[in-house]
Amino acid sequence: MNLRKYLVPEFVIGDNALGMVGRYALNFGAKKILIVTDDNIIKAGWYSEVREAIEASGIEYVVFKDLTPNPKDYEVEEGASLYQQEGCDIIVAVGGGSVIDCAKGIGIVSSNKQSVNLFEGVDKVRYPMPPLICIPTTAGSAADISQFAIVLNSAEKRKIAIISKSVVPDISLIDGITTTTMSNELSVASGIDAMVHAIEAYVSNASSPITDLNALKAIELITANLPRVVAEPNNIVYRNNVMLGSLLAGMAFSNASLGLVHAMAHSMGGLLDLPHGNCNAYLLDNCIEYNYDSCAPKYQDIYKVMAGSKPLKDRDIKQGLIEYVRNFRESFHVDLGSGEICLTDTDIEQLSINAYNDPCLATNPKNISKEQIGAIYERVFR
Ligand SMILES: [Fe+2]
Structure with missing residues (x-):
């Protein structure tokens, strides 16, 4: 067996997990909490619930909410300044991937006293963050349990990936009820x-028997339950199943890393400030087409989990899988913003350079050149 390590933080999953935030903050000996959140979470009511649980514990707190999707380096610096000025000693993040990534950036800057941009890459964080408690409100990023933090270098219009054991949160409180206020688009x-x-973790060249188990179960749960969530947004059983799928996917990719889809999506999010999930949705089928022959048996496993009721001969599965994921995306009839994506030649050149240099490409199952990446962007978005 190839040597592999596997790292996941403590997490609590289930009904009312959110209400345990005060107790866990007390366990860390917290005196003053920096709560990181955003306006959407405040409007949805989840911030109030977290605040009440913290007030019941008697711990002081201050709120930082001045952040945007694809969190920027200067937003991280502002949050770190507030953490310092207010004498905080712990961070609670309540929100989706952008909120949690921003909170991780704040933690890194608070401990290391340097710009967040200096920590790009693998294992570059020298001093550990203060304690970080996460309460995820989307079922997707898994930033609440992962070794990844993605922040935008605003001067270079480029997303940086910080990949380190140091950015694994101390605890995640995973409560599916928080995902019921998401729009269908989100x-x-x-x-x-x-x-x-x-999918990317399963075909990654750093995958392992453990990440494979997590990845395949995640694909099964998400494929079966995401359409049900869209049809019945308040059905907590379906919401919990997608949340569980997201968690398992996070355990897989945090340890096996990602690949071409994420390298290309990070590049688009950085240069064009586009929503991350939407970029992935539009890139997936074309990236499978490029990668397929490098690990056909693994893609065949994925097809069988996704579309078990539609058996195909192995030689036909490549096209079957590509059509399946394309139809899956289109079946939701939600606007993922493809009409807003119009790339110029200059965009494609810069996007290809940034994707080629993204650390996620290191674990893609097949090598690719900048020119081949550019050809995929052309095919998808022109
Ligand atoms: Fe992602």
């Missing part, structure tokens, strides 16, 4: 992001 975009995490 449910689909984040759910497909999670599905892509599982």
Whole structure:
């Protein structure tokens, strides 16, 4: 067996997990909490619930909410300044992937006293973050349990990936009820992001028997339950199943890493500030087409989990899988914003360079050149 390590933080999953935040903060000996969240979470009511649980514990807190999707380096710096000024000693993140990634950036800057951009790459974080408690409100990013933090270098218009044991949160409180306030657009975009995490981890050249188990179960759960979530957004059973799928996908990709879809999606999110899940949704089928022959048996496994009721001969599965994921995306009839994506030659050149240099490409099952990446962007978005 190839040597592999496997790292996941403590997490609590189930009804009312959110309400345990005060107790866990007390366990860390917290004196003052920096709560990181955003306006959408405040409007949805989840911030109030977290605040009440913290107030019941008697711990002081201050809120940082000045962040945007694809969190920017200067937003991280502002949050870190507030953490320092207010004398905080712990961070609670309540939100989706952008909120949690921003909170991780704040933690890194608070401990290391340097720009977040200096920690790009694998194992570059020298001093550990303060304790970080996460309460995820989307079922997709799995930032609440992963070794990844994605932040935008605003000067270079480029997303940086910080991959380190140091950015694994201390605990995640996973409560499916928080995902019931997502719009269908966000449910689909984040759910497909999670599905892509599982697919890329499964075919990654750093996969292992453990990540494979997580990845295949995640694909099964998300494929079966995401359409049900869109049809019945308040059905907590379906919501919990997609949340569980997202968690398992996170356990897979945090340890096996990702591949071409994420390298290309990070590049688009950085240069064009586009939503991450939407970029993945539009890239997946074309990236499978490119990668397929490098690990056909693994893609055949994925097809069988996704579309078990539609058996095909192995030689026909490549086209079957590509059509399946394309139809899956289109079946939701939600606007993922493809009409807003119009790439110029200059965009494609820069996007290809940034994707080629993204650390996620290191574990893609097949080598690819900048020119081949550019050809995929052309095919999908022109
Ligand atoms: Fe992702």
